[in-house]
Amino acid sequence: MVDPIQINDALEQTETLLRAHDIDGAAAYLRSLHPADSAEVIRQLEPDEQAAIAARIQPLELADIFEQLDEDDAAEVAEHLDTETLADVLDEMEPDMAVDLLGELEDEEVDELLAEMEDASEVEHLLPYDEDTAGGIMNYPPPSLRRWMTVSQAFDYIREHYVDEEELLYLYVLDRHDVLIGVVRLRALILAKADQTIEEIMDPDVISISVDADQEEVAQLLARYDLLAIPVVDDQHRLVGVITVDDVIDVIEDEATEDIYRLAQVSEDAEIFSPIPRAIRNRAPWLYMNLATALISASIVTFFQGTIALVPVLAAFMPVVAAQGGNSGNQTMTIVVRSLALGEISLKDTWKALGHEITVGILHGLMLGLTLGVVAYLWHGNIILSAVISLSMLITIFMSALAGVLVPATLEKVGVDPALASSMFVTATTDMTGFATFLGLATVAVHLLVQ
Amino acid sequence: MVDPIQINDALEQTETLLRAHDIDGAAAYLRSLHPADSAEVIRQLEPDEQAAIAARIQPLELADIFEQLDEDDAAEVAEHLDTETLADVLDEMEPDMAVDLLGELEDEEVDELLAEMEDASEVEHLLPYDEDTAGGIMNYPPPSLRRWMTVSQAFDYIREHYVDEEELLYLYVLDRHDVLIGVVRLRALILAKADQTIEEIMDPDVISISVDADQEEVAQLLARYDLLAIPVVDDQHRLVGVITVDDVIDVIEDEATEDIYRLAQVSEDAEIFSPIPRAIRNRAPWLYMNLATALISASIVTFFQGTIALVPVLAAFMPVVAAQGGNSGNQTMTIVVRSLALGEISLKDTWKALGHEITVGILHGLMLGLTLGVVAYLWHGNIILSAVISLSMLITIFMSALAGVLVPATLEKVGVDPALASSMFVTATTDMTGFATFLGLATVAVHLLVQ
Numbered sequence: 001m002v003d004p005i006q007i008n009d010a011l012e013q014t015e016t017l018l019r020a021h022d023i024d025g026a027a028a029y030l031r032s033l034h035p036a037d038s039a040e041v042i043r044q045l046e047p048d049e050q051a052a053i054a055a056r057i058q059p060l061e062l063a064d065i066f067e068q069l070d071e072d073d074a075a076e077v078a079e080h081l082d083t084e085t086l087a088d089v090l091d092e093m094e095p096d097m098a099v100d101l102l103g104e105l106e107d108e109e110v111d112e113l114l115a116e117m118e119d120a121s122e123v124e125h126l127l128p129y130d131e132d133t134a135g136g137i138m139n140y141p142p143p144s145l146r147r148w149m150t151v152s153q154a155f156d157y158i159r160e161h162y163v164d165e166e167e168l169l170y171l172y173v174l175d176r177h178d179v180l181i182g183v184v185r186l187r188a189l190i191l192a193k194a195d196q197t198i199e200e201i202m203d204p205d206v207i208s209i210s211v212d213a214d215q216e217e218v219a220q221l222l223a224r225y226d227l228l229a230i231p232v233v234d235d236q237h238r239l240v241g242v243i244t245v246d247d248v249i250d251v252i253e254d255e256a257t258e259d260i261y262r263l264a265q266v267s268e269d270a271e272i273f274s275p276i277p278r279a280i281r282n283r284a285p286w287l288y289m290n291l292a293t294a295l296i297s298a299s300i301v302t303f304f305q306g307t308i309a310l311v312p313v314l315a316a317f318m319p320v321v322a323a324q325g326g327n328s329g330n331q332t333m334t335i336v337v338r339s340l341a342l343g344e345i346s347l348k349d350t351w352k353a354l355g356h357e358i359t360v361g362i363l364h365g366l367m368l369g370l371t372l373g374v375v376a377y378l379w380h381g382n383i384i385l386s387a388v389i390s391l392s393m394l395i396t397i398f399m400s401a402l403a404g405v406l407v408p409a410t411l412e413k414v415g416v417d418p419a420l421a422s423s424m425f426v427t428a429t430t431d432m433t434g435f436a437t438f439l440g441l442a443t444v445a446v447h448l449l450v451q
Numbered sequence: 452m453v454d455p456i457q458i459n460d461a462l463e464q465t466e467t468l469l470r471a472h473d474i475d476g477a478a479a480y481l482r483s484l485h486p487a488d489s490a491e492v493i494r495q496l497e498p499d500e501q502a503a504i505a506a507r508i509q510p511l512e513l514a515d516i517f518e519q520l521d522e523d524d525a526a527e528v529a530e531h532l533d534t535e536t537l538a539d540v541l542d543e544m545e546p547d548m549a550v551d552l553l554g555e556l557e558d559e560e561v562d563e564l565l566a567e568m569e570d571a572s573e574v575e576h577l578l579p580y581d582e583d584t585a586g587g588i589m590n591y592p593p594p595s596l597r598r599w600m601t602v603s604q605a606f607d608y609i610r611e612h613y614v615d616e617e618e619l620l621y622l623y624v625l626d627r628h629d630v631l632i633g634v635v636r637l638r639a640l641i642l643a644k645a646d647q648t649i650e651e652i653m654d655p656d657v658i659s660i661s662v663d664a665d666q667e668e669v670a671q672l673l674a675r676y677d678l679l680a681i682p683v684v685d686d687q688h689r690l691v692g693v694i695t696v697d698d699v700i701d702v703i704e705d706e707a708t709e710d711i712y713r714l715a716q717v718s719e720d721a722e723i724f725s726p727i728p729r730a731i732r733n734r735a736p737w738l739y740m741n742l743a744t745a746l747i748s749a750s751i752v753t754f755f756q757g758t759i760a761l762v763p764v765l766a767a768f769m770p771v772v773a774a775q776g777g778n779s780g781n782q783t784m785t786i787v788v789r790s791l792a793l794g795e796i797s798l799k800d801t802w803k804a805l806g807h808e809i810t811v812g813i814l815h816g817l818m819l820g821l822t823l824g825v826v827a828y829l830w831h832g833n834i835i836l837s838a839v840i841s842l843s844m845l846i847t848i849f850m851s852a853l854a855g856v857l858v859p860a861t862l863e864k865v866g867v868d869p870a871l872a873s874s875m876f877v878t879a880t881t882d883m884t885g886f887a888t889f890l891g892l893a894t895v896a897v898h899l900l901v902q
Contacts, residue, residue, distance in 0.1 A: 168638040226697040246677040256707030264785035272790040294771040301767035308763040315766035316752035320745040334715035339723040
């Protein structure tokens with residue numbers, strides 16, 4: 001029975017052994033854990049500790065551990081290994097994971113490793129594909145059968161070729177040109193009679209994906225059709241690989257994290273304990289871009305200095321109006337960005353979404369504008385101030401609805417991830433609108449305000 | 452070959468047929484689609500159209516379609532069916548999905564349906580569990596074998612009992628008390644000899660999860676150990692259900708969406724085309740709570756009206772300082788919230804995270820404070836104004852680092868989802884700090900500023 005362990009406890013145990021210079025003991029302890037857990041512990045060790053441990057774990061076990069690490073973490077550990085050992089590890093890894101790791105290394109190092117590997121053919125088959133595409137996350141070779149095989153021939157074939165296949169879910173059926181023509185579930189094979197042919201028991205309705213498709217599309221398709229694996233085909237519809245659901249779970253989590261971080265204006269590589277220089281590289285550029293837009297908004301305010309000098313209470317309400325616009329714009333934008341990411345809407349729905357959000361925006365603007373107007377009147381007893389606040393709130397929230405839909409839709413249209421820069425543009429729009437309408441209206445009514 | 456269709460095209464095709472009053476044609480068209488696609492089309496139809504279509508689709512096919520719908524959407528369609536038909540549909544559905552649908556209905560309707568169903572035992576087994584727990588997403592009965600069976604007996608047993616099992620991945624091995632003692636992969640069964648016993652070929656290292664565990668924990672465990680299914684056990688370690696990865700994908704997407712929406716201060720039920728009243732219910736409460744905190748910040752500003760009247764340019768820079776504090780606090784908070792959600796950190800790491808973020812915050816504060824100070828000097832030529840801006844920026848960003856870590860950590864500690872209310876508290880902190888330090892320092896230095 002394996003009980004999931006607490007990583008913190010395992011890390012402490014490992015570090016205690018290392019501090020006592022019992023490196024063999026630490027290595028033995030890590031080997032006793034599930035590879036996913038030892039991977040997590042090794043990831044958190046210092047480089048010299050990683051080097052000492054890695055030297056004491058066999059390539060076969062190291063391969064299991066590397067498969068559980070993100071490629072950049074695996075590459076850091078791999079640095080401590082000589083070419084020969086690393087080549088042995090790569091030989092033992094799932095080809096798709098080996099390719100991800102190779103993608104982190106220098107070109108000449110990759111060439112050396114490929115030359116050193118016992119069988120680099122599978123890895124070389126996968127190397128050319130872009131890492132964010134179906135080709136980049138697929139595995140090779142996909143388990144396949146021929147249409148003319150009988151069920152008992154198929155069993156023999158599976159025993160001969162797919163003994164090492166970690167998870168055998170579906171067997172894909174090919175014609176003589178390697179074109180994908182059907183799928184057989186392992187369950188169907190077990191239930192079938194020995195002399196039936198594969199063509200008789202296969203399901204010809206097989207959902208496949210193009211090798212060039214974006215990995216997010218793969219995730220959407222698997223989730224939509226509840227598939228455990230999906231075959232990958234080239235433009236001739238020949239089977240070139242297979243993507244299993246466990247690879248896609250990582251994609252779904254990564255894509256969600258990417259969206260969350262981008263919406264918060266943090267680089268998608270951010271990690272809670274990134275080294276300080278990297279943490280600053282991941283965040284400071286966004287802060288500077290926001291500083292630039294904030295200064296543009298500030299210049300609008302300086303334009304109305306005279307009005308503020310006469311009615312300084314405007315300075316208190318001005319950020320309230322802008323902030324409410326920002327909040328409601330952020331709500332709209334987030335719903336649009338997430339719905340686009342999940343494939344729930346496409347660009348065709350832009351006008352429908354715009355109508356919906358304008359309606360919500362006008363109602364929110366009326367509600368909040370009225371509320372704030374009443375509060376301002378009770379506080380300062382100036383009905384003109386209340387009117388200026390209410391009207392500018394309505395206009396700002398209306399504009400926030402426009403920006404909340406049109407900014408992400410425009411970014412999607414020009415091929416930029418809408419999560420990436422929407423926050424900045426929406427906030428800039430609501431700040432400028434909020435300041436300009438509020439102070440503009442106040443300036444028009446300034447003689448009534450100062451009375 | 453099935454090519455994924457464009458839902459918009461399918462919806463148009465269906466609506467064209469319905470407008471021509473060809474309901475049989477529309478139903479036939481929908482039956483020709485993959486259930487996931489017909490579900491999506493039906494979801495988007497008007498209630499009267501749904502009723503007409505549902506009446507023309509057989510319970511078996513309707514069950515496939517219902518399994519693809521969210522339970523609330525399925526419940527809307529189910530309203531158009533009489534008790535007898537709906538009971539037939541429920542009989543054909545996967546028990547876990549049937550339970551989700553029943554959870555949307557009135558208690559007495561549920562009792563009627565259970566009485567009407569041909570075999571409600573599986574559904575009744577699952578009904579008591581809370582929908583956000585492992586018990587709430589597991590399926591029943593889990594495919595299981597006994598330790599003493601031979602491989603050929605096991606094959607017979609599988610053919611007899613698990614013919615209808617949509618995806619048979621792992622077979623769980625039980626002792627005489629139904630305690631989980633191992634797992635057999637279908638692949639291992641195929642590769643084994645007919646007279647080996649299950650105990651010989653089973654893997655005793657089986658990772659399981661408690662029936663009370665939170666669904667997010669299930670998702671983390673499956674993702675961490677790359678499992679396609681996980682057995683669910685009670686407190687006696689008896690096997691009570693199984694959760695497959697396709698159910699977990701929905702959980703992962705839903706939990707990510709929930710976090711994204713909560714961070715943006717939108718109710719997690721939000722959908723892009725929610726009816727207007729629901730859209731307002733999902734968002735307005737957050738806007739009102741933010742209005743309240745914004746008014747508290749505004750009251751700080753009114754306290755310094757005298758200073759602003761003397762130096763109205765302060766009104767222009769005041770929101771810049773607060774906004775930069777808000778942005779950097781939002782960055783920190785988002786990274787902390789996401790890392791907690793993914794299980795990358797726990798509460799134990801709070802102090803470490805705080806130290807990290809304070810370091811980043813001080814450096815960001817120095818960088819941005821200096822930059823804005825220089826810009827302000829070039830713009831307004833007042834070195835005292837620049838000093839006030841720089842210092843208040845440093846203090847505000849420092850405070851934003853504190854709030855960005857401590858607010859979500861505190862919410863996690865008291866058992867509230869940190870994604871839920873962090874944004875509001877962090878923004879309130881940075882706004883108040885920004886306004887108070889900036890205007891406070893300006894007031895202290897006001898005689899130097901007006902020169």
